[in-house]
Amino acid sequence: MKIRFTPEQEAFRAGCASWLQQQMEGPFADIRGIMSQTFRADRRLEWERVLGQARWSVIGWPEKYGGRDASLAEQVIFAEEYARSGAPGRVGHLGTELAGPTILHFGNDLQRERFLLPIAKGEEFWCQGYSEPNAGSDLSNVRTRARLEHGPNGPEWVIDGQKIWTSLAQFADWCFVVCRTEEGTKGPAGISYLLVPMKQKGVTVKPIRQITGDAEFNEVFFDGARTKAEYCVGNPGEGWKVAMGTLAFERGVSTLAQQMTFRNELERIVEAAKSNGAASDPLIRQRMAEAWVGLRIMRYSALRMLSRATTGSLGGEALTYKLHWASWRKKLGELAMDVAGAPGELCVGEGYELADLPYLYLFSRADTIYGGTNQIQRNIVAERALGLPKEARGDR
Numbered sequence: 430m431k432i433r434f435t436p437e438q439e440a441f442r443a444g445c446a447s448w449l450q451q452q453m454e455g456p457f458a459d460i461r462g463i464m465s466q467t468f469r470a471d472r473r474l475e476w477e478r479v480l481g482q483a484r485w486s487v488i489g490w491p492e493k494y495g496g497r498d499a500s501l502a503e504q505v506i507f508a509e510e511y512a513r514s515g516a517p518g519r520v521g522h523l524g525t526e527l528a529g530p531t532i533l534h535f536g537n538d539l540q541r542e543r544f545l546l547p548i549a550k551g552e553e554f555w556c557q558g559y560s561e562p563n564a565g566s567d568l569s570n571v572r573t574r575a576r577l578e579h580g581p582n583g584p585e586w587v588i589d590g591q592k593i594w595t596s597l598a599q600f601a602d603w604c605f606v607v608c609r610t611e612e613g614t615k616g617p618a619g620i621s622y623l624l625v626p627m628k629q630k631g632v633t634v635k636p637i638r639q640i641t642g643d644a645e646f647n648e649v650f651f652d653g654a655r656t657k658a659e660y661c662v663g664n665p666g667e668g669w670k671v672a673m674g675t676l677a678f679e680r681g682v683s684t685l686a687q688q689m690t691f692r693n694e695l696e697r698i699v700e701a702a703k704s705n706g707a708a709s710d711p712l713i714r715q716r717m718a719e720a721w722v723g724l725r726i727m728r729y730s731a732l733r734m735l736s737r738a739t740t741g742s743l744g745g746e747a748l749t750y751k752l753h754w755a756s757w758r759k760k761l762g763e764l765a766m767d768v769a770g771a772p773g774e775l776c777v778g779e780g781y782e783l784a785d786l787p788y789l790y791l792f793s794r795a796d797t798i799y800g801g802t803n804q805i806q807r808n809i810v811a812e813r814a815l816g817l818p819k820e821a822r823g824d825r
Contacts (some may be wrong), residue, residue, distance in 0.1 A: 434502060434506070435502075437500050437536060438503060438506060441506060442506045442510060444460055445485065445506065445510050445511075446513070446514065447746050448485070448511045448712070449510055449511060449514035449516060450482070450514055452476075452479070452514075452516070453514050453515055456479075457472070457476055457479075457516075459472060459559045460472050460473060460476060460517045461514075461515045461517070461744075462517070462693075463514045463517040463518070463646075464785060464788055464789070464792075465643050465788070466518060466520065466596070466597065466643065466645040466659075467597075467599075467643055467644060467645055467774040468643075470520065470600060471549060472599070472645070473517055473520045474551070474554070475516065477519065477520060477521040477551035477554075477815075478550065478552070479551075480551060481495060481549055481550035481551035482550070482551075483553070484496065484497050484549075484623055485507070486521070486525055486548075486549050486550070486551060486667070487525050487529060487548070487549045488503065488504060488507055488817065489503075489504045490529065490533065490545070490549060493544055494533070494541065494545040494549055495546050495548075495549025495550055496549060501578045505685055505732075507691050508685045508686035509685055509686070510684055511689075512686045512687075512689030512690045512692070512693060513689055513693075515693070515712070516805075517637055518690070520554065520597055520600060521548070521551055521554055521555075523554070523555045523556055523557055523596065523597065523601075524548040524553065524554055524555035524603075525548060525549070526678065526679065527557060527605070527675050527678055527679060528544070528548065528555040528557075528605050528624075528675075529545060529548045530548070530675075530678040530817055531605065531622075531662065531671060531674060531678060532545060532624075532662060532672060533545065533546055534678075535622075535662050535663050535670075535671045535674055536662050538662065539659060540624070540659075540662065544603075544624070553602040553603060554597070554600050554602050555601055555603050555605065556595050556596060556597055556598040556600075556601035556603075556604045556605075556627070556647075556649070557595065557604070557605060557675075558573070558592045558595060558605060558606035558607060558608075558625070559571075559592070559606045559607050559672070560592060560593055560594045560818065561573060561590070561591060561596070562591065562593055565802075567600050567805070568607065568672065569615075569616045569617045569620070569669070570616075571590075571591065571607055571608060571609055571620065572590060572609065573588065573589070573590025573591065573606065573607075573608040573609065573651060574587075574588070574589055574590055574608055574609050574610070575587060575588045575606075575608045575609070575610050575621065575623060576610070577610075577658060577665075579608050580655060582657070583657070583658070584624055584657075584658035585655045585656060585657055585658060586610075586621075586625075586655065586656050586657075586658060586661065586823075587633070587653055587654070587655055588606060588608060588623065588625060588651040588653075588654045588655070588656070589651055589653060589654075590650075590651050590653060591648065591649065591650050591651070592604075592606070592648070592651075593635075593637075593646075593647075593648050593649075594646045594647075594799060595634075595646065595647045595648070595649045596646060596647075597645060597647075598634045598647040598649050599634050599636055599644075599647055599796070601625060601627045602626065602627055602628060603624060603625065603626055604624075604625050604627055604632075604649065605622060605623070605624055605625075605643070605662070605675070606622075606623045606624075606625045606651075607620060607621075607622060607668060607672050608620065608621060608623060608668075609621075610666060610668075611665075611666050612626065612712055612779040614666075616667075617669035618666070619666050620666070620667075620668045620669045620672070621663075621665045621666060621667075621668040622661065622663055622668035622671040622672055623656055623661055623662075623668075624656060624660040624661075624662065624698060625651070625654055625656045625660070626656060628657065630653075631651060631652050631654030631655065632650070632651060632652075632654045633649070633650040633651040633652070634647050634648070634649055634650075635647060635648040635649075635650070639791075639792075639795075640791050640794070641783060641788055641792050642781035642782065642783060642787035643792075648821065651744070658689060665687050677747065680809050684731040684734065684750065685728070685731050685732075687731075687754070688724060688727045688728050688731055688754070689770060690727065691724055691727070691754070691757075691758060691761070692724055694761060694765075694785075694789055695717070695720050695721065695724060695761065697765075697784065697786065698717065698720075698761070698764060698765050698768050699717055701765075701768050701769065701786060702717065703768065705760055705768070705769075707767070707768045707770065713764075713767065714767060716760075716767075717764065720757070720760070720761055720764060723753075723757045724757075726753070727750075727753060727754055727757065730746055730749070730750050730753065731750070732748050733746040734747045734750060735816055742756065745810075745814040747796055747812055748806075748810050748813055748814045749806075749814070751800055751801060751806055752806040752807065752810065754796075755796040755797045755803060755806075756797060756803065758793045758796050759793050759794065759796050760790070761793065762789050762790040762791075762792070762793030762794065762814045763789065763790065765786040765787075765789045765790050766786065766787065766790040768786065769784070769786040769790075771785060773786055773787045773790075774787070802821075808820055
């Protein structure tokens with residue numbers, strides 16, 4: 430897919446770049462360039478609200494739901510300029526990039542009216558209830574269960590089970606939960622997609638401290654948690670299609686912002702190599718060049734995916750994308766540490782605070798695991814993209 434920008438679109442680029450620059454050099458300069466997902470959380474949440482007030486949060490959404498009805502090209506431009514400005518990673522991204530588009534595409538009018546504006550305005554934040562201790566890359570093995578009961582407020586789903594590796598759950602108001610609602614079913618059958626409030630007695634969140642010192646991930650326990658019967662997206666028992674649609678949106682326009690963030694990381698490595706003399710090593714220079722080539726390939730793959738992402742379906746290019754970027758970034762992290770050298774093995778400041786390059790190295794070790802391991806990704810490519818025979822499993 431090729432995207433050519435018209436003079437009007439370049440004017441749009443100048444406008445959003447100017448606004449972002451004003452914010453990052455002015456009132457939000459203190460959070461510019463932050464790599465951690467949880468650092469300065471109060472300011473990050475404030476930033477989400479400012480984006481919403483200016484209608485920059487979800488520009489591709491309809492105006493009635495807080496967007497700008499932006500074209501695909503304008504969404505691409507804003508994603509690129511957002512990353513180029515050094516603005517921090519979006520703590521609201523699970524709502525704006527996953528829950529919101531899923532509700533727009535698969536939800537009903539009641540759900541759209543209830544949830545979309547609070548997401549767009551930065552008033553409500555979301556987390557993703559997919560992975561479980563025994564259902565990570567194999568999502569269809571979920572054991573969290575929900576049953577319909579008649580509660581004091583009418584019919585309600587009652588949820589019991591556990592989710593793990595739930596990003597930013599400690600800040601979330603809502604969680605989209607994939608759970609089993611039909612007894613005796615296996616695999617994708619009998620799964621529903623529920624929207625569950627997090628601030629209730631039956632929900633417990635326990636942060637997981639990571640090797641980076643951060644606590645982005647959490648365990649979430651549902652013990653009789655409740656949500657309204659009408660907060661099931663799609664038909665009960667048919668949530669697998671909705672869950673797969675969410676993953677398709679995950680590989681949408683946001684992938685361009687992701688690769689711009691990766692470019693910023695590569696530029697930091699290049700700057701460090703020039704500063705400390707590591708750039709004089711021809712092997713380091715060769716690895717930096719290879720990283721740049723891989724980044725360009727990533728961009729072209731992201732552009733190809735955009736032709737399908739808005740329909741909630743996954744094409745072959747989307748099935749290979751995670752495998753490619755995760756492997757690439759893991760190598761980038763190794764390059765970062767080789768450039769940093771011995772000083773990169775030391776923490777700076779009080780507590781467990783890492784400089785940018787060591788942080789990148791440690792965090793990138795997880796890239797080939799979360800969101801589906803590289804081994805699982807290769808199976809997906811073989812079975813779904815190439816049509817090869819499915820891997821033998823005991824439950825088939």
